Amino acid sequence: MNEVSTASRTGEAKKPGFIQLIFVDINGVPKGMEIPAGRYEEAVEKGIAFDGSSIPGFQGIADSDLIFKADPDTYAEVPWEGIARVYGYVYKDGKPYKADPRGVLKKTIEKLEKEGFKAYIGPEPEFYLFKKNGTWELHLPDGGGYFDLVTLDRVREVRREIALYMPALGLVPEVLHHEVGNAQHEIDFRYNEALRTADNIVSFKYTVKAVAELHGLHATFMPKPLYGFPGNGMHLHISLWKEEENIFVGEGGLSETALHFVGGILKHAKALTAVTNPTVNSYKRLVPGYEAPVYISWGYRNRSTLIRVPAFWGNGARIEYRCPDPSANPYLAFATILMAGLDGIKRKLEPEAYAETNVYEMDDTTRKKVGIETLPENLGGALEGLKRDRIVREALGGAYENFVTYKEREWEAYVEYLESMNLPENTKKVTEWELERYFHV
Incomplete structure (x- = not known):
């Protein structure tokens, strides 16, 4: 014990x-x-x-x-x-x-182990802290911005208290900082084996919400709680290891295995979004103009791409998958991402759509020439992509039918709400329907 x-x-x-x-x-x-x-x-x-x-x-x-x-x-x-x-x-x-998400990820890990791989994942979940006031008028407790330390960041003590409690639940905090949005925060914790990291994400969200409650605050991991403000992402740093060796390490960059892994994720990116960005509100974050990626591309140190290869030294080679958000079920998200990457390794898929410059600043013609496609614009489109993708469907295992059925009902309920309010389907505003459904959950 x-x-x-x-x-x-x-x-x-x-x-x-x-x-x-x-x-x-x-x-x-x-x-x-x-x-x-x-x-x-x-x-x-x-x-x-x-x-x-x-x-x-x-x-x-x-x-x-x-x-x-x-x-x-x-x-x-x-x-x-x-x-x-x-x-x-x-x-x-x-x-x-069959529909137990933790069990689905366990089966995925067993498949990786048969290939000789062990996956390590490090998440970067972002969240907002709001004052409680009994209404949907969201009051910000601070006016801080990215990396502000003292002047505008009034809830830094709450961040510190969260970090002090985290080790009790098995999490090792590494970096605490204010994010870009007013009242938006990030606490990064140490990477771990995939199943333990999925557990840690659930524990982290529980801890953040509990400590915020002690201070009379609401904590939300909702992808886009405020229109016009940055959304909450959950970038994932991923690497595969074999016999205590990081097999993503190559000469002067990523190894061939890592590149094939990237190729697999890019190949299945449209279907993956249904799982890594599984709410109606997720697609209010995935819009041009913010740091959230929209275009299916990859590059070294390029923060405008879907997959970024951070600078690394020694055994630190990894990829950063930038579209997931904290509303994702971490067990199902990890299972599908890892199986998409493994498909790339098995089929030796070469990663296309490489970009060294800001993808947002490219015109449509340039993006098309490079082979850069776009992520789905809404949950309905993502679910259609999922239905067409055998690898991602199989990665969900027995949870697939349950997941699609549940999410289709969610999308249909949202469309009905828009029709009742005479709002267009492509509205980027955050609706009251979304706040009621996602803000606390």
Whole structure:
């Protein structure tokens, strides 16, 4: 049992009396239940029964009888609440449940291991902090901008408190800073093996929201909470390793394997957006004029491309995939990205659409000549791309049908709302429908 010793906010050791059993729904939102600490061994060895019929993205009444089995390697104690948390897997009829996102990623990792690969991922999730005021009028608690330290950044102490709590849940904070938008922030934490990083993203969002609540603030990871302000992204730094060696390292740049991996992601980019940018609101962020990528391209140190190769030294070779946002279910996002990259390696796909200059400043003719295409403009278009892409569909495994069905209903509900409000389908304004659906979740 990997128990993490923590302390309460008063500094006194506190043994948790209850344990939260955590899995995520189709949206990546944590779900679960609490059990008395005395049932923990039972949760690990036999599992705890629960009714999954009302979980978003599960299969309704057919999933009334599911079992949660705890993964003891993920046990952690929450210092501000006096409880413990543990992630795990969902089972049905004695077998792994096909729509369990964590189980989907586990299968992907097993496929990578058969090829001799281990994937490491480092995320950069961004978020906004708003004052609570009981309305949708979003009050900003600070007027800070990118990397502001003191003068305008009034919530820097909240960032520090979040970072101090993170190690209790297994996260190692590395850099804290104010982002471009007023009241927008980023706390980067150390990369890890893919499954652990997916867990860490869920834990990080939980920690940010909880600490913000303690200070009377709303934290939101909504991709675009404010029209005219920068959106919240979640850039992913990805590398593959083999026998303790980073196989993305090449002579003077990326290795051939890494380039083929990039080629695979570019090939499947349109379908991937349905999973890495899975909400209506995601596509209010993916617009020209901000740092979010729109064009399917890649380059070294080029922040206008979909995939950027950061400067690196020694064993630090990696790619930065720039379109994902924090509304993505990290387990499903990682599974599809890794399988797209693996497809590129197996087929030896060469990455096209290379760009050294600002892609946004190119005219349409130049982009076409270089072979640069555009990401889907909305969730409906992304879902159509997903349906046509066998590799990404198969990467979702048993969750594919559930995911598409759930997301199609989401898109249809939004289109109906636009029609009722007499708004165009391509509106870039953030609607009240989006705020009600995504702001808190």
